[in-house]
Amino acid sequence: MPEPTPVALVTGAARRLGAAIAQQLHAAGYAVVLHCRGSRAEADALAARLEARRAGSTLVLQADLAEFDRLPELVAQAVGRFGRLDALVNNAAAFFPTPVATVTPAQWATLMDANLRAPFFLSQAAAPHLAATRGAILNLSDVYARQPRADLVAYATSKGALEAMTRALAAALAPDVRVNALAPGAILWPDEAGDAALQDRILARTALGRTGTVEEIAATALWLLRDATYITGSTVAVDGGRSPL
Template identity: 40%
Template sequence: MRLINKVIIVTGSCTGIGKAIARRCVAEGARVVIHGLDQQEAGEALVTELGADKAVLHLEDITADGAPQRLVNQALNAFGQLDGIVNNAAMIATSNIHTTSLAFFRTVLEVNTLAPFALIQAALPHLTQTRGAVLNIGSANAWCGEPDLVPYSASKGALMTLTRNLGDTLHRENRVRVNQVNPGWVLTEKELAQKRGQGLADGWHQELPRTLAPAGRILRPEEIAAAAIYWLADESGPISGQVVDLEQYPLIGRNPPKDADALPALKE
């Protein structure tokens, strides 16, 4: 097992990608702190599934004053050490240049960029002791993003720069590695609910055009979790300050489809 005896905090882990990462961490020998905002039923069910000796639950707004330190304390009180954190909790909301207020933009930055920084800050003394690892969960939108994901995309771009900055500084000064993965389109519970709210049929993800999903499907949370383990495990060695895109096509220099008619039509 690749994470034997390690203790990992996974924020936003009651559902989706975070839940898959927490499950995989335990399968690889780790003990985990499950975190969520208000998903008590889902969080308790996951702790029961993983085992009370392997997981504990902490429900709190990650942006609340003192929340990062309380998460760290939960890990220390339950398991006596801290070897890694996964900054996965994120606010994903649709808004563009016309609909985004500064107050809303600040809220997204608080959740997606400043909260991860605060958790790294709180965990650093303990990660230094264990020569631990930080894994930030970004997004392919960090490179530019969609028109209706302006604050979210900018917040993930800022997280990417933070990863590279701290990945250099903390590795040299504290022997703590900081890396990031940028998932593309992932089939999570939230994605299913959002598309259902937009009027799509439940099987929409089974009939995707190859321009959007060359494999004929989008990514699964378990596939992101499999990649996450490498960065939390000792086998990733001294690698730090790196950002890896997890998508089924290149984000830069993508080849256009041979059939021009397969491209979406431009709207007047």
């Protein structure tokens, strides 16, 4: 009998790191469930490219992860379509400056909903299905979780909590489900016009002296989900040897 096709649900999969991870998993033989919020056209275009390589291997789901009821629904739709779930990649995130003196409750809620609450409750919904396949969860953290920047206080807090949640879920779901996090450094600069001087300072404090690539992140994600079978509760930094700013 042929081996069953593994299935991965990737949040925020239409663009940037999420799209790269989804493509890497698909190339490795996974069926991929591509979640998006507002980037439906890009998610559909990515699905079309992947379907051209292997028909029936994708599902696009659109949802605002701040809407609590949509979280178990995403997992149910993924399992309903493919009959199993082997990997959950909590990639979708909110990111914007949050200097301590100006953080508002609304900003705090936006960051915590996207970066912490959604990953937790998606993991909760996915856990029984992942246990059945001896699957894995991967949370996308950030170098700023452990090296906070002064203007990213609330964001860094949300990602630090995500790493703590990773360790807690790894303990709670063992031995059936592995849970790890991946913390990128300078990979892609923000879409909006960035601070060139800040970018220069970041690269000056990166031992390898360059930005990383989305392919390097995606390859590490695949390794943690499929191959790192004796690793759980860990955060792997893919940051080129970054020192604090």
